[in-house]
Amino acid sequence: VRIPSSLVCSAVLAGICQFTLGATEAESATDARMLRQIFDTALTSSPAYDQLRELTQKFPGRLSGSKNLEASIHWSRDLLLKTGAEHVELQPVMVPHWERGAPERVHLGDRPLAALALGGTVATPEGGLTAEVVELQSLDALVTTDVQGKIVFFNRPMDPTHIATGTAYSGAGDQRGRGPAEAAKHGAVGALVRSLTLSLDDIPHTGNTSSPPGVKRIPAAALSTLAANALSEALKANPHATVSMQLNSRWHDDSLSHNVIAEVKGSEFPEKIILVGGHIDSWDITEGAHDDATGCIQSIEVLRIFKALNYAPRHTLRIVLFTNEENGMRGAIAYSTRAKERNEVHVLALETDSGGFQPRGFNLGNPTGNAHLRAARWAPLFTPYGITVFQKGTGGVDVSPLLAHGATVAGLMPDSQRYFDYHHTAIDTFDKVNKREFELGAAAMASLVYLVDQHGL
Numbered sequence: 488v489r490i491p492s493s494l495v496c497s498a499v500l501a502g503i504c505q506f507t508l509g510a511t512e513a514e515s516a517t518d519a520r521m522l523r524q525i526f527d528t529a530l531t532s533s534p535a536y537d538q539l540r541e542l543t544q545k546f547p548g549r550l551s552g553s554k555n556l557e558a559s560i561h562w563s564r565d566l567l568l569k570t571g572a573e574h575v576e577l578q579p580v581m582v583p584h585w586e587r588g589a590p591e592r593v594h595l596g597d598r599p600l601a602a603l604a605l606g607g608t609v610a611t612p613e614g615g616l617t618a619e620v621v622e623l624q625s626l627d628a629l630v631t632t633d634v635q636g637k638i639v640f641f642n643r644p645m646d647p648t649h650i651a652t653g654t655a656y657s658g659a660g661d662q663r664g665r666g667p668a669e670a671a672k673h674g675a676v677g678a679l680v681r682s683l684t685l686s687l688d689d690i691p692h693t694g695n696t697s698s699p700p701g702v703k704r705i706p707a708a709a710l711s712t713l714a715a716n717a718l719s720e721a722l723k724a725n726p727h728a729t730v731s732m733q734l735n736s737r738w739h740d741d742s743l744s745h746n747v748i749a750e751v752k753g754s755e756f757p758e759k760i761i762l763v764g765g766h767i768d769s770w771d772i773t774e775g776a777h778d779d780a781t782g783c784i785q786s787i788e789v790l791r792i793f794k795a796l797n798y799a800p801r802h803t804l805r806i807v808l809f810t811n812e813e814n815g816m817r818g819a820i821a822y823s824t825r826a827k828e829r830n831e832v833h834v835l836a837l838e839t840d841s842g843g844f845q846p847r848g849f850n851l852g853n854p855t856g857n858a859h860l861r862a863a864r865w866a867p868l869f870t871p872y873g874i875t876v877f878q879k880g881t882g883g884v885d886v887s888p889l890l891a892h893g894a895t896v897a898g899l900m901p902d903s904q905r906y907f908d909y910h911h912t913a914i915d916t917f918d919k920v921n922k923r924e925f926e927l928g929a930a931a932m933a934s935l936v937y938l939v940d941q942h943g944l
């Protein structure tokens with residue numbers, strides 16, 4: 488249902504209205520009613536939570552190159568068609584194919600340390616690797632420390648003073664992403680990295696590590712925060728303590744995967760696109776519930792909510808489930824390349840990839856840098872639902888390349904306090920997702936899409 492943009496008090500027509508609402512007030516009253524309906528629809532009898540259960544539990548370990556990733560992509564296509572998408576396309580994308588192999592083992596003497604090989608790492612040599620360990624707090628310290636023939640142990644914790652935990656994650660992320668390659672340049676034979684989490688527990692967190700071409704790859708693994716603390720203590724007692732690593736990973740040739748691209752054509756501006764999406768791939772050792780099955784199902788739920796409310800979007804609503812976010816971003820690159828080739832206009836590209844927690848707001852970015860200020864005019868409509876933050880940002884990893892092509896990008900910002908308890912771990916499972924928080928996130932996305940669809944940004 489197209490809601491007229493210049494609604495007047497319906498009582499005017501009956502001749503009994505004392506006053507005519509200004510367009511803005513009437514609009515906002517209509518919008519407030521619509522948002523209430525969106526939230527009611529998400530919070531009552533939604534199939535989304537059961538869909539999330541199915542996606543996470545039927546298809547765990549959706550890493551690029553895996554059978555489960557492709558099976559989940561086909562499952563998602565069927566779900567989108569069932570939900571009412573008019574057209575669903577699978578865009579072919581060649582993705583990296585790395586496999587962990589047999590479980591990794593890391594030992595301090597004969598004490599096992601909870602560890603996970605980092606995505607993209609090479610295996611240890613035949614028979615494993617044993618070497619002395621040098622603990623460092625930064626990549627810069629490689630310049631002034633002799634690490635030749637040693638295992639470098641990056642142990643700088645995430646900074647707990649950041650209230651947004653994503654900021655703390657970014658601040659420590661160089662140790663995992665670039666640390667092993669930098670250590671290799673300085674002659675290290677292996678790398679251990681403190682897990683990127685603020686939790687203190689024995690759960691190791693994997694994630695991608697990369698090497699520029701020409702740099703020798705060395706075996707690299709993440710340690711749980713408790714294991715990292717134990718290793719640090721052991722090195723204080725004995726600076727010559729050795730660690731043994733056994734990693735069994737393998738690289739294969741690139742593998743065929745797909746972005747899922749589903750559409751409902753816009754009733755007034757079919758050539759202009761509002762995109763909602765998440766990434767369908769996950770790390771191999773996890774159900775990938777918060778990262779990012781929630782974002783995928785919430786995006787599909789936006790379509791279901793509109794169908795349930797009989798709301799026909801004026802702009803084309805496109806749901807995109809990106810492949811290979813975790814270890815290559817090939818899906819995002821393929822999608823933005825295609826969008827550029829076709830001169831597609833994205834009036835909004837909204838990604839959810841920060842967990843299925845209670846929504847707090849949105850980050851928004853556009854070429855002029857004012858999208859967050861424009862969206863903030865809707866703050867009064869969102870406040871009743873606890874959504875109060877409209878800040879400048881670049882959306883999410885998968886939609887951010889569209890910014891360079893003139894798109895307005897956005898990312899849902901859920902409460903961030905628990906995301907890094909689960910991120911890239913074996914415990915990022917369906918049971919960690921709170922049904923209501925997850926549903927509220929979907930409603931928040933649908934609300935922003937509705938408002939942009941009606942009024943533009």
Ligand SMILES: [Zn+2]
Pocket residue numbers: 766778779812840
């Ligand atoms: Zn993610």
